[in-house]
Amino acid sequence: MAETDDATAPRPASHGGAWERVDDEVVRFTRDLIRIDTSNRGGGDCWERPAAEYVAARLAEAGLEPAVLEAAPGRTNVVARVAGSDPSAPALLVHGHLDVVPAEPDEWRVAPFSGEVREGMVWGRGAIDMKNADAMVLALVRSWMRAGVRPTRDVVLAFTADEEDSAAYGADWLVREHADLFEGCSEAIGESGAHTFHTRSATGAPVRIYPVGAGERGTAWLRLSARGTAGHGSKVNDDNAVAALAATVARIGQHRWPVRLTPVTRAALAELGRAVGVAADPEAPGFDVERDLPELLERLGPAAELVRSTLCNSAAPTVLDAGGKINVIPATASAGIDGRVLPGTEAEFEATMDALTGTRVEWTYAHRSIPLAAPVDSPTFAAMRAALRAHDPGAHVVPVCLSGGTDAKQFAALGITGYGFSPLLLPESLDYGALFHGVDERVPIEALRFGVRVLDHFLRSVA
Structure with a gap:
């Protein structure tokens, strides 16, 4: 059985031609970003600028006005705002980092910065952590701009540097030097949550759990x-x-x-x-x-x-x-x-x-x-649960505390409550946890397409 085969799992719904370009772009953007080596070796040794310029260009093509901000030469961040239909509603931050951990090519089955498509998956460093999510956000927002779609709340997009080290050149610097760009944001979604975790019930029936980060x-x-x-x-x-x-x-x-x-x-x-x-x-x-x-x-x-x-x-x-x-x-x-x-x-x-x-x-x-905790009985968490269940009716959505950390910690200094929500539909044969910072990192194409649809549902329904 191929790694993308799972007879019990749902498939992303087909929405006709309106989704065809989104489906193509999310794969292309994931591959393109993987090909830009943004390995973060710590101690300031990273160069995110080419990836930031790529993201900014894709946003500008869609009619947005991205701010390209460097904390130091090459340590580049991108921030943009999508105007919502209700100016009185609090804004929502969607953040993802552009840097990745290093990879040893000799240990991989494919070149880690090739963005190769094999076995129905995109391979390479960042395919899971987290250029896939960056690509999903880019493809989705561009589709909104083409169709004239406006979410209820302003959506602030932040593509950050240095998350894989201390965030000193990324989210931490943005919070200290450019807090005005996040004005009105009350909540945020970021990495490490809403992927399929397969298990079995007490009776042996297959169960799909989607852990959503509600703490760190x-x-x-x-x-x-x-x-x-x-x-x-x-x-x-x-x-x-x-x-x-x-x-x-x-x-x-x-x-x-x-x-x-x-x-x-x-x-x-x-x-x-x-x-x-x-x-x-x-x-x-x-x-x-x-x-x-x-x-x-x-x-x-x-x-x-x-x-x-x-x-x-x-x-x-x-x-x-x-x-x-x-x-x-x-x-x-x-x-x-x-x-x-x-x-x-x-x-x-x-x-x-x-x-x-x-x-x-x-x-x-x-x-x-700092450690973080977010409410699990909030309307925002309910909207995340509803979005996942809309595209996987068998989903069990579970709040979890993340063992590691994300940029949500830095944005918390602005009073922004963070959740880990980067949805992916994964087959049972793919070990998500082992792919984080691991060898042969890869993401199924169907998972990317599922994730875009869930994000669209959530971002357009959360009030």
Whole structure:
């Protein structure tokens, strides 16, 4: 069976000739953007300008007036506004980033920046994260402009730089230097949500879940440092910075963080239970997290993976840096820790890091961003659910907290509530999670066409 075959899944509805150009453009734009190498290697090493110029040109062709904004040479962002029919309605921000993580060509079946079409899919770095979504937005807005369609709310489009690093040249800079461009925006949609997650019910029936991002763990990237007495490696040295740091890193890596069920995760557990047909009510009297949660997760089956990484805080050792010669004990040693923090647990996270590092090792924030939570009972969330169900009547739409972070964190500084909503209809044989930052990243053409239709439905119906 081909990867795009799934007998139980719906197909995007045919809307005749009005959609033919959109269907062609969303594929072409995805391929074109993938071919523009915008690999972000961190530390300022990225060049988004060609992709930004491409996006701006496509918007200008449609009659919009995009602002092309550079935080530094080559670190380019694009912002445009589509006027809505109701000037009194709050605006909606639709954001997507133009940079991608690097790819090692030798590991791929196709050249990662080729945009090749194979097996009914577009292949290449950014096919999932997230040039596909950028292309969907471009194709949809251009179709609106051709047909004279106006959404109810103003729709502000932001195509950003530097999301794959710290957002310092992208959303963070836009929020600080060009906040006026987002005037009136109360809510936003962005990446990491509304893709098909396939599982089975308690009776074995196929179930399609669409997780929508309604929260994010905060980012807490830490730098650990230890100081000691330098000396010869052959001498006894009880003040060894490397040894002190290594012991601390091991404690952090072995620490088991306590479960903290946020409101979004509680809602997710209840919705997942309904989707797969098992009782799941973490609000029930007598529900004990330590006693009852492990059994509940087991009964949810594969669907539990949608919440497992956001049940608690985390701190993963990722970088070690010490010394330069085997027979020399260095005076300093450092490490990097990728910490992720649930809403409402920032103080607990810091206290835990103080305890784990003790007095021998110091820690500081190398980069920090706030955790987020969005209401799951809002009209906007209801409109996202309705749009997905309109194009997949069997969809189970579930709010989730994202384990990582997006540009929604930066836009939150302007009071904008963010959701992860980049709809894709995926076959059961395609592992969406493995494609993020992974090898052989690819997106089915049918998924792109489905996504454009769902976005159209949502953006034209949300009030």
